[in-house]
Amino acid sequence: xxxxxxxxxxxxxxxxxxxxxxxxxxxxxxQRNVSYLYTPSEVLKGxxxxxxxxxxxxxVAAGSFKRPSGSLEAHFDVDDGDARLPVVYxxxxxxxxxxxxxxxxxxxxxxxxxxxxxxxxxxxETYMPKEVADxxxxxxxxxxxxxxxxxxxGKSP
Numbered sequence: 001x002x003x004x005x006x007x008x009x010x011x012x013x014x015x016x017x018x019x020x021x022x023x024x025x026x027x028x029x030x031q032r033n034v035s036y037l038y039t040p041s042e043v044l045k046g047x048x049x050x051x052x053x054x055x056x057x058x059x060v061a062a063g064s065f066k067r068p069s070g071s072l073e074a075h076f077d078v079d080d081g082d083a084r085l086p087v088v089y090x091x092x093x094x095x096x097x098x099x100x101x102x103x104x105x106x107x108x109x110x111x112x113x114x115x116x117x118x119x120x121x122x123x124x125e126t127y128m129p130k131e132v133a134d135x136x137x138x139x140x141x142x143x144x145x146x147x148x149x150x151x152x153x154g155k156s157p
Contacts, residue, residue, distance in 0.1 A: 036048070036054045036055065037054070037055040037056075037057050037104070038054055038055070038056060038057070039056075039057060039058055039080035039082075039083075040056065040058055040078055040079065040080045040082075040083040040084055040085035041080055041082040041083035043056065043083075043085055043109065043114070044083050044085065048109065052108060052109075053106070053107065053108050054106075054107075054108070055104055055105065055106050056078055056085065056087065056104070056105045056106075056107070056114050056116070057078075057080075057102070057103070057104045057105075058078040058079055058080040058085075058102070058103065059078065059079050059080070059081075059100060059101065059102055059103070060076050060077070060078060060079075060097070060098065060099045060100065060101055060103050061076070061077035061078065061079040061084055061099065062099050062100050063099065064076045064077035064084075064099065065098075065099055072090050072091055072092065073088065073089070073090045074088070074089045074090075074093055075087070075088050076089075076099075078103060078105065078114070085114055086112070086113045086114065087105055087107075087113070087114045087115075087116055088113055088114070088115055088116065089105065089107075089115075089116040089119050091119075093119055093121070094119060094120065094121040095121075096121040097119065097121040098121075101121060102121070103119060103120065103121055104119075104120045105118065105119045105120070106118040106119075106120075
C-alpha cells in the first residue's frame with residue numbers, strides 16, 4: 001500500500017472512531033437524563049430499581065394526604081388501583097394537587113418510600129397524563145384477566 005492510501009485509511013479510521021465515541025457519549029448522557037414512568041404496582045414488583053431516578057404516576061389516594069403544621073413536607077400515597085406507594089415531598093405543591101386526582105412525581109425510592117423532587121398535578125377535571133392512563137389501564141386489564149372466572153370443563157358455552 002502506498003503512503004498516500006495509508007494516510008487516507010488512517011484518517012478515515014480516525015474519523016470513524018471519533019464519530020463512534022461522540023455517539024456513545026451522547027447516548028450515555030441521554031440515558032442518564034431519562035426518567036421512566038412507573039405505577040406503584042410496578043415499583044413494588046421491583047421494575048424501577050431501588051436507587052434509580054424515575055417518575056411515579058397514579059392517583060393521590062383518598063385520606064392519605066398529611067402535612068405537619070408549619071412544614072413544607074407533604075406525605076401522601078399514590079394509588080394505581082392495584083397497589084399503594086407512600087410518597088414524601090418537601091416543597092410547595094401545585095395548586096391543583098388534591099386527593100383522588102392524577103399526579104406524576106419525579107424522584108427515587110429510599111427505605112420503601114418514594115422521595116419526590118418534583119410533583120406535577122393534572123390541569124382539569126377530565127385530564128390524566130396519557131402514560132399514566134395507559135399504565136393504569138394495563139394494570140387493571142392484567143388484574144381483571146387474572147380474576148376472571150374460568151369456564152367449567154366439559155361444558156360448552
